[in-house]
Amino acid sequence: MSLRYFVGYSLLFLARLLRKVFAQVSRAVSLLEQFALIVWTSSEIDRYSRDDWNSWASVQGYARMDHWLATEQALVEKYLSKNGELLNLACGAGREALLLARSGLRVTACDRSPRMVAEARRRAQEAHLPVRLAVADLLDDLPYPEKAFDYLFLTNIALSYIFPKWRRVRFLRQAHSVLKPGGVFIISFALARGNPRIPAGPSEWLFMRLRGRGPFNREYEPGDRLEGAFIHFFRLEELAHEFQEARFLVKEWLGDQGYAVLVKF
Numbered sequence: 001m002s003l004r005y006f007v008g009y010s011l012l013f014l015a016r017l018l019r020k021v022f023a024q025v026s027r028a029v030s031l032l033e034q035f036a037l038i039v040w041t042s043s044e045i046d047r048y049s050r051d052d053w054n055s056w057a058s059v060q061g062y063a064r065m066d067h068w069l070a071t072e073q074a075l076v077e078k079y080l081s082k083n084g085e086l087l088n089l090a091c092g093a094g095r096e097a098l099l100l101a102r103s104g105l106r107v108t109a110c111d112r113s114p115r116m117v118a119e120a121r122r123r124a125q126e127a128h129l130p131v132r133l134a135v136a137d138l139l140d141d142l143p144y145p146e147k148a149f150d151y152l153f154l155t156n157i158a159l160s161y162i163f164p165k166w167r168r169v170r171f172l173r174q175a176h177s178v179l180k181p182g183g184v185f186i187i188s189f190a191l192a193r194g195n196p197r198i199p200a201g202p203s204e205w206l207f208m209r210l211r212g213r214g215p216f217n218r219e220y221e222p223g224d225r226l227e228g229a230f231i232h233f234f235r236l237e238e239l240a241h242e243f244q245e246a247r248f249l250v251k252e253w254l255g256d257q258g259y260a261v262l263v264k265f
């Protein structure tokens with residue numbers, strides 16, 4: 001074997017070894033990040049999320065979006081007639097509110113982030129679309145009268161941004177109350193895929209043991225994760241149970257695509 005071959009081979013070997021080591025370190029670092037879920041209480045997680053969604057970077061990212069997401073458009077065409085009152089919850093920078101208003105619906109939209117709402121308002125004015133916008137948090141009472149809307153629309157997994165469970169059920173009950181009898185709610189969430197215990201793993205095992213103790217987050221639930229944002233990943237039975245607790249009937253499941261169509265009777 002020549003020396004030149006040996007040196008080249010050693011470099012290749014070292015590069016591959018380092019790549020493996022870095023991959024393991026990066027996995028360990030992201031595990032460390034998950035610890036915010038058990039160290040913070042739900043209110044602290046919420047405070048962080050509020051600031052994060054209200055950051056200029058988030059607003060600018062969403063302000064550029066003006067197209068339907070996969071599945072949304074098909075559901076809109078199937079379930080929403082063109083002349084009803086629609087409430088778009090967690091509307092962000094107005095992407096779907098503007099698309100819905102263009103289709104002829106009377107659209108009211110809200111989000112907890114004042115900057116997102118300001119951007120949605122600016123875009124609606126620029127497009128001469130009469131969307132009524134408000135800053136409103138899905139964790140609080142919704143600022144709308146009972147039975148005010150024919151349709152509710154909450155897309156892009158926004159139900160998964162609410163936790164713990166009691167807050168989601170509270171929100172779903174509020175949504176039920178502002179919807180007219182017979183009204184339709186198109187709703188989106190993140191599902192835990194594969195293993196039904198997902199997203200089980202070392203962190204979840206550990207957090208479930210820590211959550212009952214001392215200063216740790218007592219409201220931590222299996223499925224709570226930090227994946228860019230704080231997200232609750234649902235198991236199907238869990239989701240069905242929450243819809244039922246809020247007295248919604250499920251008209252259509254598109255669980256693998258992260259959507260369901262609910263009806264109020």
Ligand SMILES: C[S@@+](CC[C@H](N)C(=O)[O-])C[C@H]1O[C@@H](n2cnc3c(N)ncnc32)[C@H](O)[C@@H]1O
Nearest residue numbers: 053090091092095111112113137138139156161
């Ligand atoms: C993924 S963005 C989606 C925005 C928009 N629906 C879209 O699809 O382009 C999530 C939005 O949910 C909003 N949000 C998260 N938690 C919320 C809450 N508790 N109440 C109201 N809005 C919330 C955020 O401010 C953010 O604008």
